[in-house]
Amino acid sequence: MAEPVLPARGLDAQGYLAREGSLGRVPYAFRPVVAAARERVPDLFGTRLHSAYLYGSIPRGTARVGRSDLDLLVALREEPAPADQEKARTLARTLDEEFPQIDGVGTLLFGRARLLSDAERHDLGWFVACLCTPLLGEDLAEHLPRYRPDTLLARETNGDLALLLPRWRERIAAADDTEAALLPLVRFMSRHLVRTAFTLVMPRWNGWTSDLREMAEAFAAYYPERAERLRAAAVLGYEPTADRAVLLTYVDDLGPWLAQEYARVHGVKAPRP
Template sequence: MNRSDLTDGTARTSGTHGVDGAGAVRRPGLDAQGFIAREGSLTRVPDVFRPVVAAARDRLPDVFGERLHSAYLYGSIPRGTARVGRSDLDLLVALREEPADADRDAVRALGEAVDEEFGQIDGVGTLLYGRERLLSEMERYDLGWFVACLCTPLLGEDLAERLPRYRPDSLLARETNGDLARRLPGWRERIEGAPDTEEARRPLVRFMSRHLVRTGFTLVMPRWQGWTSDLREMAEAFSAYHPERASQMRTAAHYGYEPVGDAGVLRSYVDDLGPWLAEEYARVHGTKAPRPD
């Protein structure tokens, strides 16, 4: 295969709306058997972002050589919903061994170089893990699910072939987002340590808004029985079960796409919406098993 071509290596097809054999309407994001369908595809990458993806794909082997096991896209670019100048390039890289600090420095430098070269994107975010951790029992319903369902293969052997299929159940909800209570103290420290400017607060609003909306969605996901990565759809699914918090969640979804640098928004996240959501999550699904730092 010519390395300049972007061909789709996705082994699992994306889900569609439809009707099952019993005549019931399937929720979005699920296949005919009720499993979460893999989202994203290289064929959905908008033309304007293809040079960015190709650059990242071609340079990763130069950074890691034989230690590189595989690489994946995730987020709005492989879903085909990225916005020029607003969206970032999201990558997950799997090494054949656990990454060291030097590896993290190297992938950060690669991301900075790609971001500087291509004005189509607003940053590069790269998750870096060892292959064994991604396939471990501990990560089966967190990072493993993330690779199998939310990541689009870009380079190397697709680890999804070694992972199970996933349903939108309480176990998945607990192991993906059942750690909000443990995260909130760190969020408060980040808010307190940030410069007192709108520019500094805006990325925090974006990050925390997205995390809270995704957590709110997975809270109700087992009852909703479907999957979506669209923040507004997530907020609407949540709101159907928690109308008393609907306005807050819809606002958070909006700020996930169009963040503001408002200190009051951040305080409301860590003093009100976040603690309530963490408590409700633990009551409904329990708490996520601790992971190594």
């Protein structure tokens, strides 16, 4: 039977992955938050700051007031020190406290050399070039290649699930039975598994989307026997429930199967230093 042919999206006219966000798409309600981040990041890191980026639903224009978080990536001229990480946590805490339209702040902090390294070319490098929107400084995408939705990109972005699952089991075992403990885990693990399932089929689908439901539908076209489980995970990625049983199915069933199939189709992610 011939494989299903789905319409590609997220590509430019030459078939390369297009950058998915822009400052022009930031919803009006979130513009004060973005402006505050743009003002405060240079004050925190001074001349050590190379550049800063937005990613996630806010630059994609899909953020929901009171439900979405602000996602930042900060590139420093040197590798970040513990003091830099503390500054990033302080920034996240203060922005979250001041702006009720966001539900949390996530800040990734990396050195410029790592983001441009050969080892990260098809992982963090791709992330910056395709999923991050420039906010401050020189755009590192100018030093990175253009990317296609191929098996190399699939392997280097999400080919490490088997290594993650033992850590996930530890986090689940350590979590108490409260919403505060379980909701973030369900949201995070649901999103991670749906994105991994999508990149498993991404080369055949020949496109890109960051919408979890679209990711699940793309996957379902190639693995119908697992479709309902992925669709349910996509829903929980947006609207998590505090259900430990869901987490256990992730690490005992869906996760191991997905890791094995990923390794069979694309191989395993190259080790990092």
